[in-house]
Amino acid sequence: MNSTIGTDILMAIRFLEQGKLVAIPTETVYGLAANGLRNDAVLAIYEAKNRPQFNPLILHFANPGQLAKFGLQLPEQAAALASKFSPGALTYVIPASDAIPDLVTAGTGAVAVRFPAHPVTQALLRQLDFPLAAPSANPSGYVSPTTSQHVAEQLGDKVAYILEGGASEIGLESTIVSFLEDQPRLLRHGGISLEEIEGVVGKLGLPQKGYVDNPVAPGMLARHYATKHPIQIGDLQQLTAAALTSFRPTDLVVIGFNEAVDSIPATHQFILSPTGNLREAAQRLFAALRLADAMDVQLILAANFPEQGLGRAINDRLQRAATPQKIDTSN
Ligand code: TXA
Ligand code: MG
Secondary structure: OOOEEEOOHHHHHHHHHOOOOEEEOOOOOOEEEEEOOOHHHHHHHHHHHOOOOOOOOEEEOOOHHHOHHHOOOOOHHHHHHHHHHOOOOEEEEEEOOOOOOHHHHOOOOEEEEEOOOOHHHHHHHHOOOOOEEOOEOOOOOEOOOOOHHHHHHHHHHHOOEEEOOOOOOOOOOOEEEEOOOOOOEEEEOOOOOHHHHHHHHOOOEOOOOOOOOOOOOOOOOOOOOEOOOOEEEEOHHHHHHHHOOOOOHHHEEEEEOOOOOOOOOHHHEEEOOOOOOHHHHHHHHHHHHHHHHHOOOOEEEEEOOOOOOHHHHHHHHHHHHHOOOOOOOOO
């Protein structure tokens, strides 16, 4: 954990130009960035995260105007969404070009592109003459980081620099939509809600089962955002009552939406939004999961969030964290 956290964009640019890794703030989560056109730099990302190379990376640009230079183009429906939601928390899977390394696309022939809105990373991207490949800045399979401190704790000794940008405003990864077929297909719920996207392009195709985190070998990465403590999801009152038949209250930690549970001490409860605001809950989710995971408890109990707006992405992340690992992907 000896890396430098700071706000020096020019220093970040120097490191990136040398092919080194720099953690960057975005409005969704922090990214682990490198020159997306250099194989050695992209390879360093996979190594630092211990990420399987069949899991492709998102390329980040300042704006859609930068795509043509690299032989890329947003299909019509993607362009319609971009005019409304980019820069922002939406990622577009589109046909790749010869300029994009196979390591970035994992040989799929398609590339995911995103235009992050965070002002620090916008300023950075505008000064680079290459896009940044950047997955979330966590070891593969663990909860994504929403602060520079989260990055420093887990990958601090693997990055040249961590660009400080405050706590991520959205707190959940971008929504991913694929434009490889006639009907756009949702690949991952995220910071822009399904309702907002369908408001522009109509009904989306649903994710193919197991597709989201690994388009090459479906299903293998179903468990993601995993905590070391097991997680149960459901009605909190019922889960708590059942858990208390075999655990003490202090063996449990609760992640709730807007209501605390009576029989658990307040210090063992993270109530993500007392006012019932899904945006606020999303913003706080990953930090709460990390804190809960660091506690000396046996079990994490998480609420079912309303299946609407950002609630879908929250439920998706909790379910992935709770799914028992079926296949070891050496995450
Ligand atoms: O909000 C975000 O999207 C953050 C910030 C840093 O931009 N990035 C992020 O990257 O979440 P990552 O690598 O943790 O998740 C990207 C997901 C992976 O599940 C990957 O399989 C999928 O995007 N993906 C990337 N390229 C793809 C492609 N060509 N086709 C299908 N899925 C792809
Ligand atoms: Mg990730």
